[in-house]
Amino acid sequence: MRVLLFYSFAMHYRLGVLRRLVTYSNPEFHLISGRAPATSPESSIPEVRVEALPELTKLPTRYIAGLWWVPALRQTVSKRYDVVVMDPFVRSLTMWVTFLIRKMRRQPVVLWGLGWTKPHGMLKDRVKATLFRQADLFLTYGEESVRRAVANGVPRERIVAVGNSLEDGPAARKTATVPMPPVDPVVLGTSLRLTQRKRVDMLLEAASYLQSELGLSVEVRIVGDGPDLPRLKQMADDLGVGASFLGSLYSDASLAEFYRSIHMTVIPGHAGLTVIQSLAHGRPVVTHDNPDKHAAEWEAITPETGRFFAEGDAASLAKAIRDLTTDIQADEGRVRVACRSAYQAGWHPDRNAELIRAAILERFSS
Numbered sequence: 001m002r003v004l005l006f007y008s009f010a011m012h013y014r015l016g017v018l019r020r021l022v023t024y025s026n027p028e029f030h031l032i033s034g035r036a037p038a039t040s041p042e043s044s045i046p047e048v049r050v051e052a053l054p055e056l057t058k059l060p061t062r063y064i065a066g067l068w069w070v071p072a073l074r075q076t077v078s079k080r081y082d083v084v085v086m087d088p089f090v091r092s093l094t095m096w097v098t099f100l101i102r103k104m105r106r107q108p109v110v111l112w113g114l115g116w117t118k119p120h121g122m123l124k125d126r127v128k129a130t131l132f133r134q135a136d137l138f139l140t141y142g143e144e145s146v147r148r149a150v151a152n153g154v155p156r157e158r159i160v161a162v163g164n165s166l167e168d169g170p171a172a173r174k175t176a177t178v179p180m181p182p183v184d185p186v187v188l189g190t191s192l193r194l195t196q197r198k199r200v201d202m203l204l205e206a207a208s209y210l211q212s213e214l215g216l217s218v219e220v221r222i223v224g225d226g227p228d229l230p231r232l233k234q235m236a237d238d239l240g241v242g243a244s245f246l247g248s249l250y251s252d253a254s255l256a257e258f259y260r261s262i263h264m265t266v267i268p269g270h271a272g273l274t275v276i277q278s279l280a281h282g283r284p285v286v287t288h289d290n291p292d293k294h295a296a297e298w299e300a301i302t303p304e305t306g307r308f309f310a311e312g313d314a315a316s317l318a319k320a321i322r323d324l325t326t327d328i329q330a331d332e333g334r335v336r337v338a339c340r341s342a343y344q345a346g347w348h349p350d351r352n353a354e355l356i357r358a359a360i361l362e363r364f365s366s
Helices: 012-021 093-104 122-134 143-151 170-175 200-212 229-239 252-260 273-280 296-300 314-346 349-364
Strands: 002-007 028-033 056-058 062-064 067-069 083-086 109-112 137-140 159-161 186-191 218-223 243-247 264-267 285-288 306-309
Touching: 002 012, 002 093, 012 028, 012 349, 067 093, 083 093, 083 349, 093 109, 093 122, 109 122, 137 143, 137 349, 143 159, 143 296, 159 349, 170 252, 186 200, 186 252, 186 273, 186 314, 200 218, 200 229, 200 314, 218 252, 229 243, 264 273, 264 314, 273 285, 273 296, 273 314, 285 314, 296 314, 306 314, 314 349
Parallel strands: 002 028, 002 083, 028 056, 083 109, 109 137, 137 159, 186 218, 186 264, 218 243, 264 285, 285 306
Antiparallel strands: 062 067
């Protein structure tokens, strides 16, 4: 079986799973993607580089009135491929044309993407549901997306949750085996784009509450940059919270050093791949309890790997941090192992790739 994986643009976090997919001989995966146009909103998202994945063919992309055209139609509708897997990127004209032609020819089409994480409004939900219902198979990230897709009329037998992943590396593996520093003080970390939507201000408020109301010694370490940085620095000073602003960190070594220095990751707003990154390094995660405002990765958080707090409530966040701190003080090794195990079981690129492969073989092998 030959499978063509076509992505309008290959996001950087796909590197690990793509590297694993191209090692299979059954099915045999071929990779094509476009390039995010410089004037598009996606241009700020790092992409998989061909140097890092020579098996990936990248094609130029035309960007017209917000719509994408990648000149890949010769490949995507070719009978050379038994199955085509695409991202359901609604602004990609190539995706829509490929979908229509292959469906008319009764050639299998698979969609692989985030799916539903929240209600999107009647019109958008109808468009998504129509698209996903027509796909021969829908590979989505989490069980919540499966539930919402079924509620919107997508046949359950055509949906498989395959997780999402970040590339693993020796630095993360080593960090997960190294004991955490003593909890004196408790060090809270976060790695986010510093915008008001991320609610890092609530982390600072919770740190102040922990110190003044719960008597816990706290330090905060913040990785990232963004327009909210000046306000957050001033807020930390005003609250008397010891906060280090470390800027953007990209290398595996610098991220591992950051995670070794903290006891937990705190995400007061939208939670996504940072959850997986933290668990891979053996660090638990605290975030809010409203799944409509998270990506699928929140599903990796359990009582063994983190805590949830009442959305928008800094006091509730502080208490969740205190409870998790108690767990770490009791047995930090158990917490580290649980986090790393959760990453490997459901959110590791090897696991991600194997679930994708198995779903395609089960659905399309004759």
